[in-house]
Amino acid sequence: MRDPVVVVGGSLAGLRCVEQLRLHGWTGSITVIGEEPYAPYNRPPLSKDALTRWSSNSPGRWAEIVALRTRAGVTDVSWRLGVSATRVDVEHQLVHLDDGDPIKFCGLVVATGVRPRRISLPGPTTGRHVLRTLDDARALAPRLFDGQRVVVLGAGFVGCEVAATAAAIGCRVTLVEPGPAPLARVLGCEIGAAVGNYQQSKGVRIRCGRTAVAMVPARSGGRVAAVALDDGTEVPADVVIEAVGSVPNVEWLDNIGIDITDGILCDRNLRAGGRPNIVAAGDIARVANPRFDDIPRRIEHWCMPAATARQAAASLASHLTRNSLAPASFAPLPTFWSDQFELRLQSFGQPFLGDAAHLVDGTLDRLQDGAIVHYTRAERLVGVVMTNIPANQQRVHRGLVDSACPAPEPDLATSQHSGAPIDQP
Ligand SMILES: Cc1cc2nc3c(=O)[nH]c(=O)nc-3n(C[C@H](O)[C@H](O)[C@H](O)COP(=O)(O)OP(=O)(O)OC[C@H]3O[C@@H](n4cnc5c(N)ncnc54)[C@H](O)[C@@H]3O)c2cc1C
Known part of the structure; x- marks a missing residue:
């Protein structure tokens, strides 16, 4: 029997790759290696409902609540959970694992995502949290209750969401951001400031243009008692949540000659280093x-694992079988959403590429009543961000971005697979 396709990373991108490999005709065996002990689960609830509603549940119940639905056709996949890939030997097509014998592969899918960036600061570590995994959320949830003083470092999406969730629980929240406004990198300063004003109207204190320089210890017990900022002030804290960005999980691939600066550099077929039997998908793929x-960019939004998995699995299956063709081009329309208090932000396209933002509906003073912002680059629409806008209207604006930034025509001459075929098992 032929060696399996090995998928490293047992989360959203890994699961979607498995499903897509089957859809694209790979009938051979598939083994998924996943560092976390849980079946694939959904991360977005971890900064939202999970922290408010589920704090008393057991780990197993948490995992059930956020579990991703698996589609039919993948029940025969072998899942090795709680196991990490440590190294790849491309010559012998082996993935080395931290629990014993290496595993041989005919095709390799890299879906190892990212982990939270940690800040190196003097002072105690007890009381400091990050939020990426189910275990992170389980550790944090019991610490968030009425009256707790919470300092969130970093006002990106995860920081803004967790600040809103903690404040809604009754915590006294301070959001510290070195940039000029929350979410400024993605939404621009003006719209970011409007989101900041909305958060402040809900009771979140915002300290923009400030950086944490130290954790101040409590008199006893070794916990954090405050965060010292670069202007000499101290913000009292029972809990500190660090949401200052992410680091791609690429170290296990550093010996195989592919570009791993900021994720895995991929071609349009999601192949890494031009190797037809190694593809990447999800937050880790830079394409x-x-x-x-x-x-090439990495996009850390929920929609990208599915889009990249579709392409990666198609190109890998086309290499491993004689039956299918690699898709012609990779040109998804990115989308993301974010929930903060009663605000639902929804985006299509790539607003962060814009050089100008235009409010086309609503008012920035009352985002909760509905607002639509178009982002243009050299006067071409490249993205839209909407707050509390009904789905039918969202579709109209999605369509505008889709027309302004169309997917290129398929290039049939180069869409067929170019790798040497391997016989079906
Ligand atoms: C708290 C939070 C809230 C979010 N909310 C939203 C939202 O509202 N809207 C939105 O659009 N997006 C949101 N996202 C982003 C979205 O969840 C991610 O884009 C998505 O989870 C990426 O999936 P992935 O499979 O690529 O990576 P991951 O989900 O990070 O999965 C990678 C997996 O690989 C495992 N792994 C790593 N290294 C190894 C190794 N060496 N061996 C084996 N396994 C390994 C990891 O443990 C992990 O399980 C949120 C993310 C977080 C963390």
């Missing part, structure tokens, strides 16, 4: 989107 430009 260009020709709708916008030719610069």
Whole structure:
């Protein structure tokens, strides 16, 4: 029997790759290696409902509540959970594991995502949290209750969401951000400031343009009691949540000659280093989107694991079988959402590429009543961000971005697979 396709990373991108490999005709065996002990689960609830509603549940119950639904056709996949890949030997097609014998592969899918960036600061570590995994959320949830003083470092999406969730629980929350406004990198300063004003109207204190320089210890017990900022002030804290970005999980691939600076550099078929039997998907994949430009980027939004998995699995299956064709081009229309108090932000396209933002509906003073912002680059619409806008209206604006940044025509001449075929098992 032929060696399996090995998928490293047992989360959203890993699961979607498994499903897509089957859809694209790979009938051979598949083994998933996942560092976390849980079946694939959904991360978005971890900064939202999970922290408010589920704090008393057991680990198993948490995992059930956020579990991702698996589609039919993947029941024969072998899942090795609680196991990490440590190294790859491309010559012998082996993945080395931290629990014993290496595993041989005919095709390798890299879906190892990212982990939270940690800040190196003097002072105690007890009381400091990050939020990426189910275990992170389980550790944090019991610490969030009425009256707790919470300092969130970093006002990106995870920081803004967890600040809102903690404040809604009754915590006294301070959000510290070195940039000029919350979410400024993605939404721009003006819209970011409007989100900040909305958060402040809900009771979150915002300290923009400030950086944490130390954790101040409690008199006894070794816990954090405050966060010292670069202006000499101290913000009292029972809990500190660090949401200052992410680091791609690439170290296990550093010996195989592929570009792993900021994720795995991929071609348009999601192949790594031009190798037809190694593909990447999800938060870890750095790939260009020709709708916008030719610069490879990693996009950490929930929609990307499915989009990249579709392409990665198609190209891997086309290499491993004689039956299928690699898809012609990779040009998804990115989308994300974010929930903060009663605000639902929804985006299509790549607003962060814009050089100008135009409010086309609503008012920035009352985002909760509905607002629509178009982002243009050199006067071309590249993204839209909406707050509390009904789905039918969202579709209209999605369509505008889709037309302004169309997917390129399929290039049939180069869409067929170019790797040497391997016989079906
Ligand atoms: C708290 C939170 C809230 C979010 N909310 C939203 C939202 O509202 N909207 C939105 O659009 N997006 C949101 N996202 C982003 C979205 O969840 C991610 O884009 C998505 O989970 C990425 O999936 P992935 O499979 O690529 O990576 P991950 O989910 O990070 O999975 C990678 C997996 O690989 C495992 N792994 C790593 N290294 C190894 C190794 N060496 N061997 C074996 N396994 C390994 C990891 O343990 C992990 O299980 C949120 C993310 C977080 C953390």
